[in-house]
Amino acid sequence: ETGVTQSPTHLIKTRGQQVTLRCSSQSGHNTVSWYQQALGQGPQFIFQYYREEENGRGNFPPRFSGLQFPNYSSELNVNALELDDSALYLCASSFIVVAGSSADTQYFGPGTRLTVL
Amino acid sequence: AQKITQTQPGMFVQEKEAVTLDCTYDTSDPSYGLFWYKQPSSGEMIFLIYQGSYDQQNATEGRYSLNFQKARKSANLVISASQLGDSAMYFCAMRGNYGQNFVFGPGTRLSVLP
Numbered sequence: 001e002t003g004v005t006q007s008p009t010h011l012i013k014t015r016g017q018q019v020t021l022r023c024s025s026q027s028g029h030n031t032v033s034w035y036q037q038a039l040g041q042g043p044q045f046i047f048q049y050y051r052e053e054e055n056g057r058g059n060f061p062p063r064f065s066g067l068q069f070p071n072y073s074s075e076l077n078v079n080a081l082e083l084d085d086s087a088l089y090l091c092a093s094s095f096i097v098v099a100g101s102s103a104d105t106q107y108f109g110p111g112t113r114l115t116v117l
Numbered sequence: 118a119q120k121i122t123q124t125q126p127g128m129f130v131q132e133k134e135a136v137t138l139d140c141t142y143d144t145s146d147p148s149y150g151l152f153w154y155k156q157p158s159s160g161e162m163i164f165l166i167y168q169g170s171y172d173q174q175n176a177t178e179g180r181y182s183l184n185f186q187k188a189r190k191s192a193n194l195v196i197s198a199s200q201l202g203d204s205a206m207y208f209c210a211m212r213g214n215y216g217q218n219f220v221f222g223p224g225t226r227l228s229v230l231p
Contacts, residue, residue: 033218042121042208042221043162056218088160092219105152106219108162 002027004093004109012115013081021076021112023091031055031096032074033106034066037088049074050096078114086116119144121209121222129228130199137184138194138225140209149213151192153183156206156224165207168192199229 005024013019025032031050035043045058049068063079072093078085092106120143130136142151153165168176168183176183184193192211196203209222 042210042223043219045218045220048218058218090160090162092162104150105164105167107164108154110159110161113160 004091004107006089006091006109006112008112009110010113010115012117014117015081015083017081017116018077018079019081019114021078021089021091021114023074023076023093023109025072025074025091025093026107029093029095029107030072031094032068032072033092033094034074034076035090035092036060036085037090037111038084039087043090046076081116083116086114088113119146119149119211119213119220121211121220123209123222123225125225126223127226127228129230130196131230132201133198135195135197136199136227138196138207138209138227140192140194140222142190142192142209142211144190144211144213146213149211151183151185152210152212152219153181153192153194154208154210154221155203156208158205162208166194196227201229201231203227204229 007022033048034046037043046060047057048055052068065077068074088111090111091109094106122141149170151168155163166178166181168185180197182195206224208224210219212219
C-alpha cells in the first residue's frame, strides 16, 4: 500500500507567477483535500475533490483552483501569486462513500513548501 | 461552525514520563470525529489517534490515548513513556457530521528532555 505523495518538495516563485502542485492519493482512497499551513499555524482547508468534482471549499479566493484525475491524483493551481501565499501546502487523501458525507481519517503527504519572493 | 482550541503553545516533558496535551472543541453537529496528528520538523502530518463522538470507550493506540470528555467538549491526548522522538508539533483536529474538511487547532510544540 503506497502512501500519499506530493511534488515538488520545495518551490520558489516570484509574485504574480502561477504554480501547480501535485498529489497522488493513497491506494484505495477516492478523495483528496488540500490545506495551506502558514508558518506557526495549523493547516487551513482550501478545498476537497471527490470523483473529479470539487466537494467543498474553504475561505480561499478563486485564484486557488484544483483538479482531480480519474486515478484520484490531484493538482492545486495558484494564479497571481502573492507574498502571503508562502506556506506549506499539504495534500490529504481519504475515502468517502458519497459526496456530502464526511470522510474517515485523512492521511497526509509530506507537503510542498512554497516560497513567494 | 467548528472550532478547536489548544491553549498550550509549548510543553516540556522528561523522557519516560507521561504528558497530557489539551484540546477543547466547539461544534453544533450531533456527530463528529476528533483526531490528533503529529508534525515533526520535516513537515509531514502523521495520524495518531481518532475518537468518534458516539464512541463509549476512550481511544487508545499504543502509547497514545485520548481522554474524551464529551460534556466538557475536551479531547486531550495522553502520551505515556515519552521518547526523544516524540518531540514535534501536535495538532488536534475535528470533522463535523456533514463537513468535508478537517478543522485544526493552532498546535502544541512538545519537547522531550533527556
